[in-house]
Amino acid sequence: MKIPLKYTIRNLGTRRLTTGITVLGIALVVFVFSAVLMMAYGVQKTLIATGSDENVLVARKAANGEISSIIDRQTANVILTLPHIAKTPEGKPISSGEPVVIINLNKLTGGLSNVTVRGVSQQVFTLRPHVKLKEGRMFNWGSRELITGVAIEKRFAGSKIGEVVRFAGDNWTIVGLFDAGGSGFDSEMWGDADQLLDAFNRSAYSTITFRLDQPEVFQEFKAAFDKEPRLQQFEPKIERRYFEEQSELMAGFISILGIFITVIFSAGSTIGAMITMYAAVANRTVEVGTLRALGFRRRSVLAAFLTESLLLSLIGGLIGLFFASFLQFFTISTLNFGSFSELAFSFALSPTIVSSSLLFALLMGLLGGFLPSVRAARLNIVNALRSS
Amino acid sequence: MEPIIRVQDVSKSYWRDSFEIPVLNNISFEVPSGEFLALMGPSGSGKTTLLNLIAGIDRPDRGTINVAGTDIVALNESRLASWRATHVGFIFQFYNLIPVLTAYENVELPLLLTSLSKRERREHVETALTVVGLKDRMRHYPKQLSGGQEQRVAIARAITTDPTLLVADEPTGDLDKHSADEILTLLERLNLEFKKTIVMVTHDPRAAEKAHIIRHLDKGELQQN
Numbered sequence: 001m002k003i004p005l006k007y008t009i010r011n012l013g014t015r016r017l018t019t020g021i022t023v024l025g026i027a028l029v030v031f032v033f034s035a036v037l038m039m040a041y042g043v044q045k046t047l048i049a050t051g052s053d054e055n056v057l058v059a060r061k062a063a064n065g066e067i068s069s070i071i072d073r074q075t076a077n078v079i080l081t082l083p084h085i086a087k088t089p090e091g092k093p094i095s096s097g098e099p100v101v102i103i104n105l106n107k108l109t110g111g112l113s114n115v116t117v118r119g120v121s122q123q124v125f126t127l128r129p130h131v132k133l134k135e136g137r138m139f140n141w142g143s144r145e146l147i148t149g150v151a152i153e154k155r156f157a158g159s160k161i162g163e164v165v166r167f168a169g170d171n172w173t174i175v176g177l178f179d180a181g182g183s184g185f186d187s188e189m190w191g192d193a194d195q196l197l198d199a200f201n202r203s204a205y206s207t208i209t210f211r212l213d214q215p216e217v218f219q220e221f222k223a224a225f226d227k228e229p230r231l232q233q234f235e236p237k238i239e240r241r242y243f244e245e246q247s248e249l250m251a252g253f254i255s256i257l258g259i260f261i262t263v264i265f266s267a268g269s270t271i272g273a274m275i276t277m278y279a280a281v282a283n284r285t286v287e288v289g290t291l292r293a294l295g296f297r298r299r300s301v302l303a304a305f306l307t308e309s310l311l312l313s314l315i316g317g318l319i320g321l322f323f324a325s326f327l328q329f330f331t332i333s334t335l336n337f338g339s340f341s342e343l344a345f346s347f348a349l350s351p352t353i354v355s356s357s358l359l360f361a362l363l364m365g366l367l368g369g370f371l372p373s374v375r376a377a378r379l380n381i382v383n384a385l386r387s388s
Numbered sequence: 389m390e391p392i393i394r395v396q397d398v399s400k401s402y403w404r405d406s407f408e409i410p411v412l413n414n415i416s417f418e419v420p421s422g423e424f425l426a427l428m429g430p431s432g433s434g435k436t437t438l439l440n441l442i443a444g445i446d447r448p449d450r451g452t453i454n455v456a457g458t459d460i461v462a463l464n465e466s467r468l469a470s471w472r473a474t475h476v477g478f479i480f481q482f483y484n485l486i487p488v489l490t491a492y493e494n495v496e497l498p499l500l501l502t503s504l505s506k507r508e509r510r511e512h513v514e515t516a517l518t519v520v521g522l523k524d525r526m527r528h529y530p531k532q533l534s535g536g537q538e539q540r541v542a543i544a545r546a547i548t549t550d551p552t553l554l555v556a557d558e559p560t561g562d563l564d565k566h567s568a569d570e571i572l573t574l575l576e577r578l579n580l581e582f583k584k585t586i587v588m589v590t591h592d593p594r595a596a597e598k599a600h601i602i603r604h605l606d607k608g609e610l611q612q613n
Contacts, residue, residue: 004500010488290484293445294545295473295501297466381445385480 003296003304011308012315015280019312022276025269026316026361027323029262034324034357036258038347040251043336046345047247050184051239055127056218057209058225061235065246065338066100071234072204073097078230079208084221086211088126095210096121099196102341103167103189106157114341115152117167118185119193119205127211131185136161136176141192144199147176149186151344155333165189168199184243187333187344209239246338253337266364269316273368277309281376288376289384302377309369310362317361324357325349391418392552392585393442398451400437411437412448413608419601424579424586426599433605435589436557442587443555444472456552473501477546477584479556479575483538485530491517491541492526498549516544519582520574536567543574547584554578556588560595572598 012019051057058079063069071079076097086094099119104112122141125131139145146165153159164171172191180186197203212221218238225236237245281288288301327347336343400412411434419425427435440446441453444460453460456475463471477498478484485494495516499509517523520540530538539559546554556575560568576598578584588599596602604611 002500004489004493004497006493007486007488014488286482286484287486290478290480290486291497292469293443293472293478294498295469297469382440385445385484 003291003300005307008304008308008311011280011284012311015276015283018276018279022269022272022312023316023319025272026313026364027320029265029269029364030317030320030357030361031324032265033259033262033360034321034349034353035327035347036254036262037353037356038324038327038349039258039332039345040254041350041353042345042348043254043334043343044244044247044251045348046182046343047184047243047250047336047338048240049182050180051241051243052128052130053238053240054215055209055211055239056221056236057207057239057242058234058236059207059242061233065340066098066206067102067339069206070204071097071206071208075230075234076205076208078228079225079234079236080210082221082224082228084212084214084217084224086213088123092123093210094123094126095208096124096127097193097205097208099193099200099202099204100206100339101168101196101200102339103165105152105159105165107342108155108157113156114335115156116188116339116341117146117196118188118190119196120190121193124190127209128180128185130183131178131180134177134179136174139175139191142195143192144170144172144195145175146172146189146191147178148174148189150177150179151186151331151333152189152342153177155342155344159189168196170199182346184336184339184343187342246336250337250343262360266360270364270368273309273312273365274372276312277305277369277372278375280308281305281372281379284376285379285384285387288379289381289387292379292381293385298377301379302373305373305376306366306369309373310365313361313365313368314358316364317358320361321354321357390421392421392423392456393419393587394452394454395438395442396452396454398438398441398448398453400434400441400446400448411608412441415451415608415610417603417610419585419587422579422583422585423601424576424599425588426596426602427587427589427605428591428593428596428602429605431591434608435605438605439555439557439587439589442553443476443478444468470501473498474549475552477549477551477554479539479542479546479554479559481558481561483530483535483542483562485538485542485545487530489529490526491522491528491530491533491544494530494541495526495544495548498545502549512548513544516548517541519547519578520544534567535563536570539563539567539571540574543571543578547578547582552585554584554586556586556590558590558592559588560590560592568592568595 059069080093101117102114103117105115107113139147148159161174164173331346333342333344396416398415401408401410429435441448495513496509517526520543522540560571572595579586590596
């Protein structure tokens, strides 16, 4: 039979200071741990939301990202002749051949940073219906005008409607502000693809994105694509999957670095929990002797102390997670390794992060509480009773 | 009367550093069922050790101890714990109540080791607290009780499972005269009215007077009556 849980819970309340300090230590570590995971997940979520399951993006096989991919116009035309590409009522393919370049802009907080400028084609809003013009107007096709994502407008000087950005030896007027629903496009500027190619003296797009007439025909489309000898250097991917892969490097880096740091922090908290639990065992030696004399077994004592330690860490974990959850209201930006340009994203919490953070807290409790609990369980009854 | 405790040729030593300190030397005696035995002797004579051996919380180096028909020396640790839960009620000098549990919860503790339902446990606890006269204090924590009351709660905890044997180690050692008298009267009542076999270790001759049998220990040996 177990030692009642109320014994464990009430004992936590008897040592408020040491319990409080231990809980605080665990809460801080869990806060950092979950913040890191929320950051990585935020990047991933932002980039994954950039792509659509209904679109296909074609890039050069050897390219690590859109920046390093090149698709000449002839190849783009070959691709658009393949079957299953959705068309407008007028019979035009719903596609966008896109040159992607990077420019430097001054951040409002000081210093220069990279910003992605994407050249788009006329079907872009049909292709990406989640992108909406929020203020101003759409740029005029054939002119040196840009529309800018909401995250860029908030963070970069000279990126408001009416202001002029200078790059590729020309002035580009910002005429509109678009909202891409928190996706990576919010951190971009968009202009006429042909104007961009002309300004940068290029003849090739970076990527081409188009819609399939039915999303489930992708494998069929890919088979046709792979059979075409002129397309052997290129690879089609579902757009969402493409951006998901782009997020992996960045999210992986944040996760690994963050987890490495928090694991080091957690050693401190685990030792803290261990000291608290050793003190608990020392203070309650007579109680342990009494419980054992009454007939409670070693494993009941072990379970009671281990539960106490786990409860301690669970409370710390819940507190850390509670405060970390407020990070969801913050948006930060960092250099995305995939695109080499600034990416704004929000911290994002997921059920997996909640469970991993609580498991991490419980692991600290388990490691910190195990040895003291074993000591309590192994106490000799007579010696324990004598310590009164 | 049939003996409920049979101790035969029991010896026990402790080791301190590399020195063996003999505590009990070839002890043999019997306690009939329903008896009230007082073990007396100077400090270090081995009386508490003998009590611990009879109660199954310590093991002899040699000899056998049979309590209520069970050779408790032969039991493994787990079975011995179950045996204690069923057969032994403990009364300690410093009461050893769990401070974070109420009087009711302290008395209920040994019952958690039985298969009784919650309702049955409540009946047992209330009966035990009524016997010791503290039913009205069952929601109180130990720190809200006097020393005498704490010891009465400890006695209620000891009798709540209706054990075969009550073992009391200096039960009045931490109490004033008035409280000590109350406790001794209660023990006497448990023995006479409820037919409980009691083995009590004491220094106090007044306490020993309540017992039917007094055995003296000296230097680990049981003195002849």
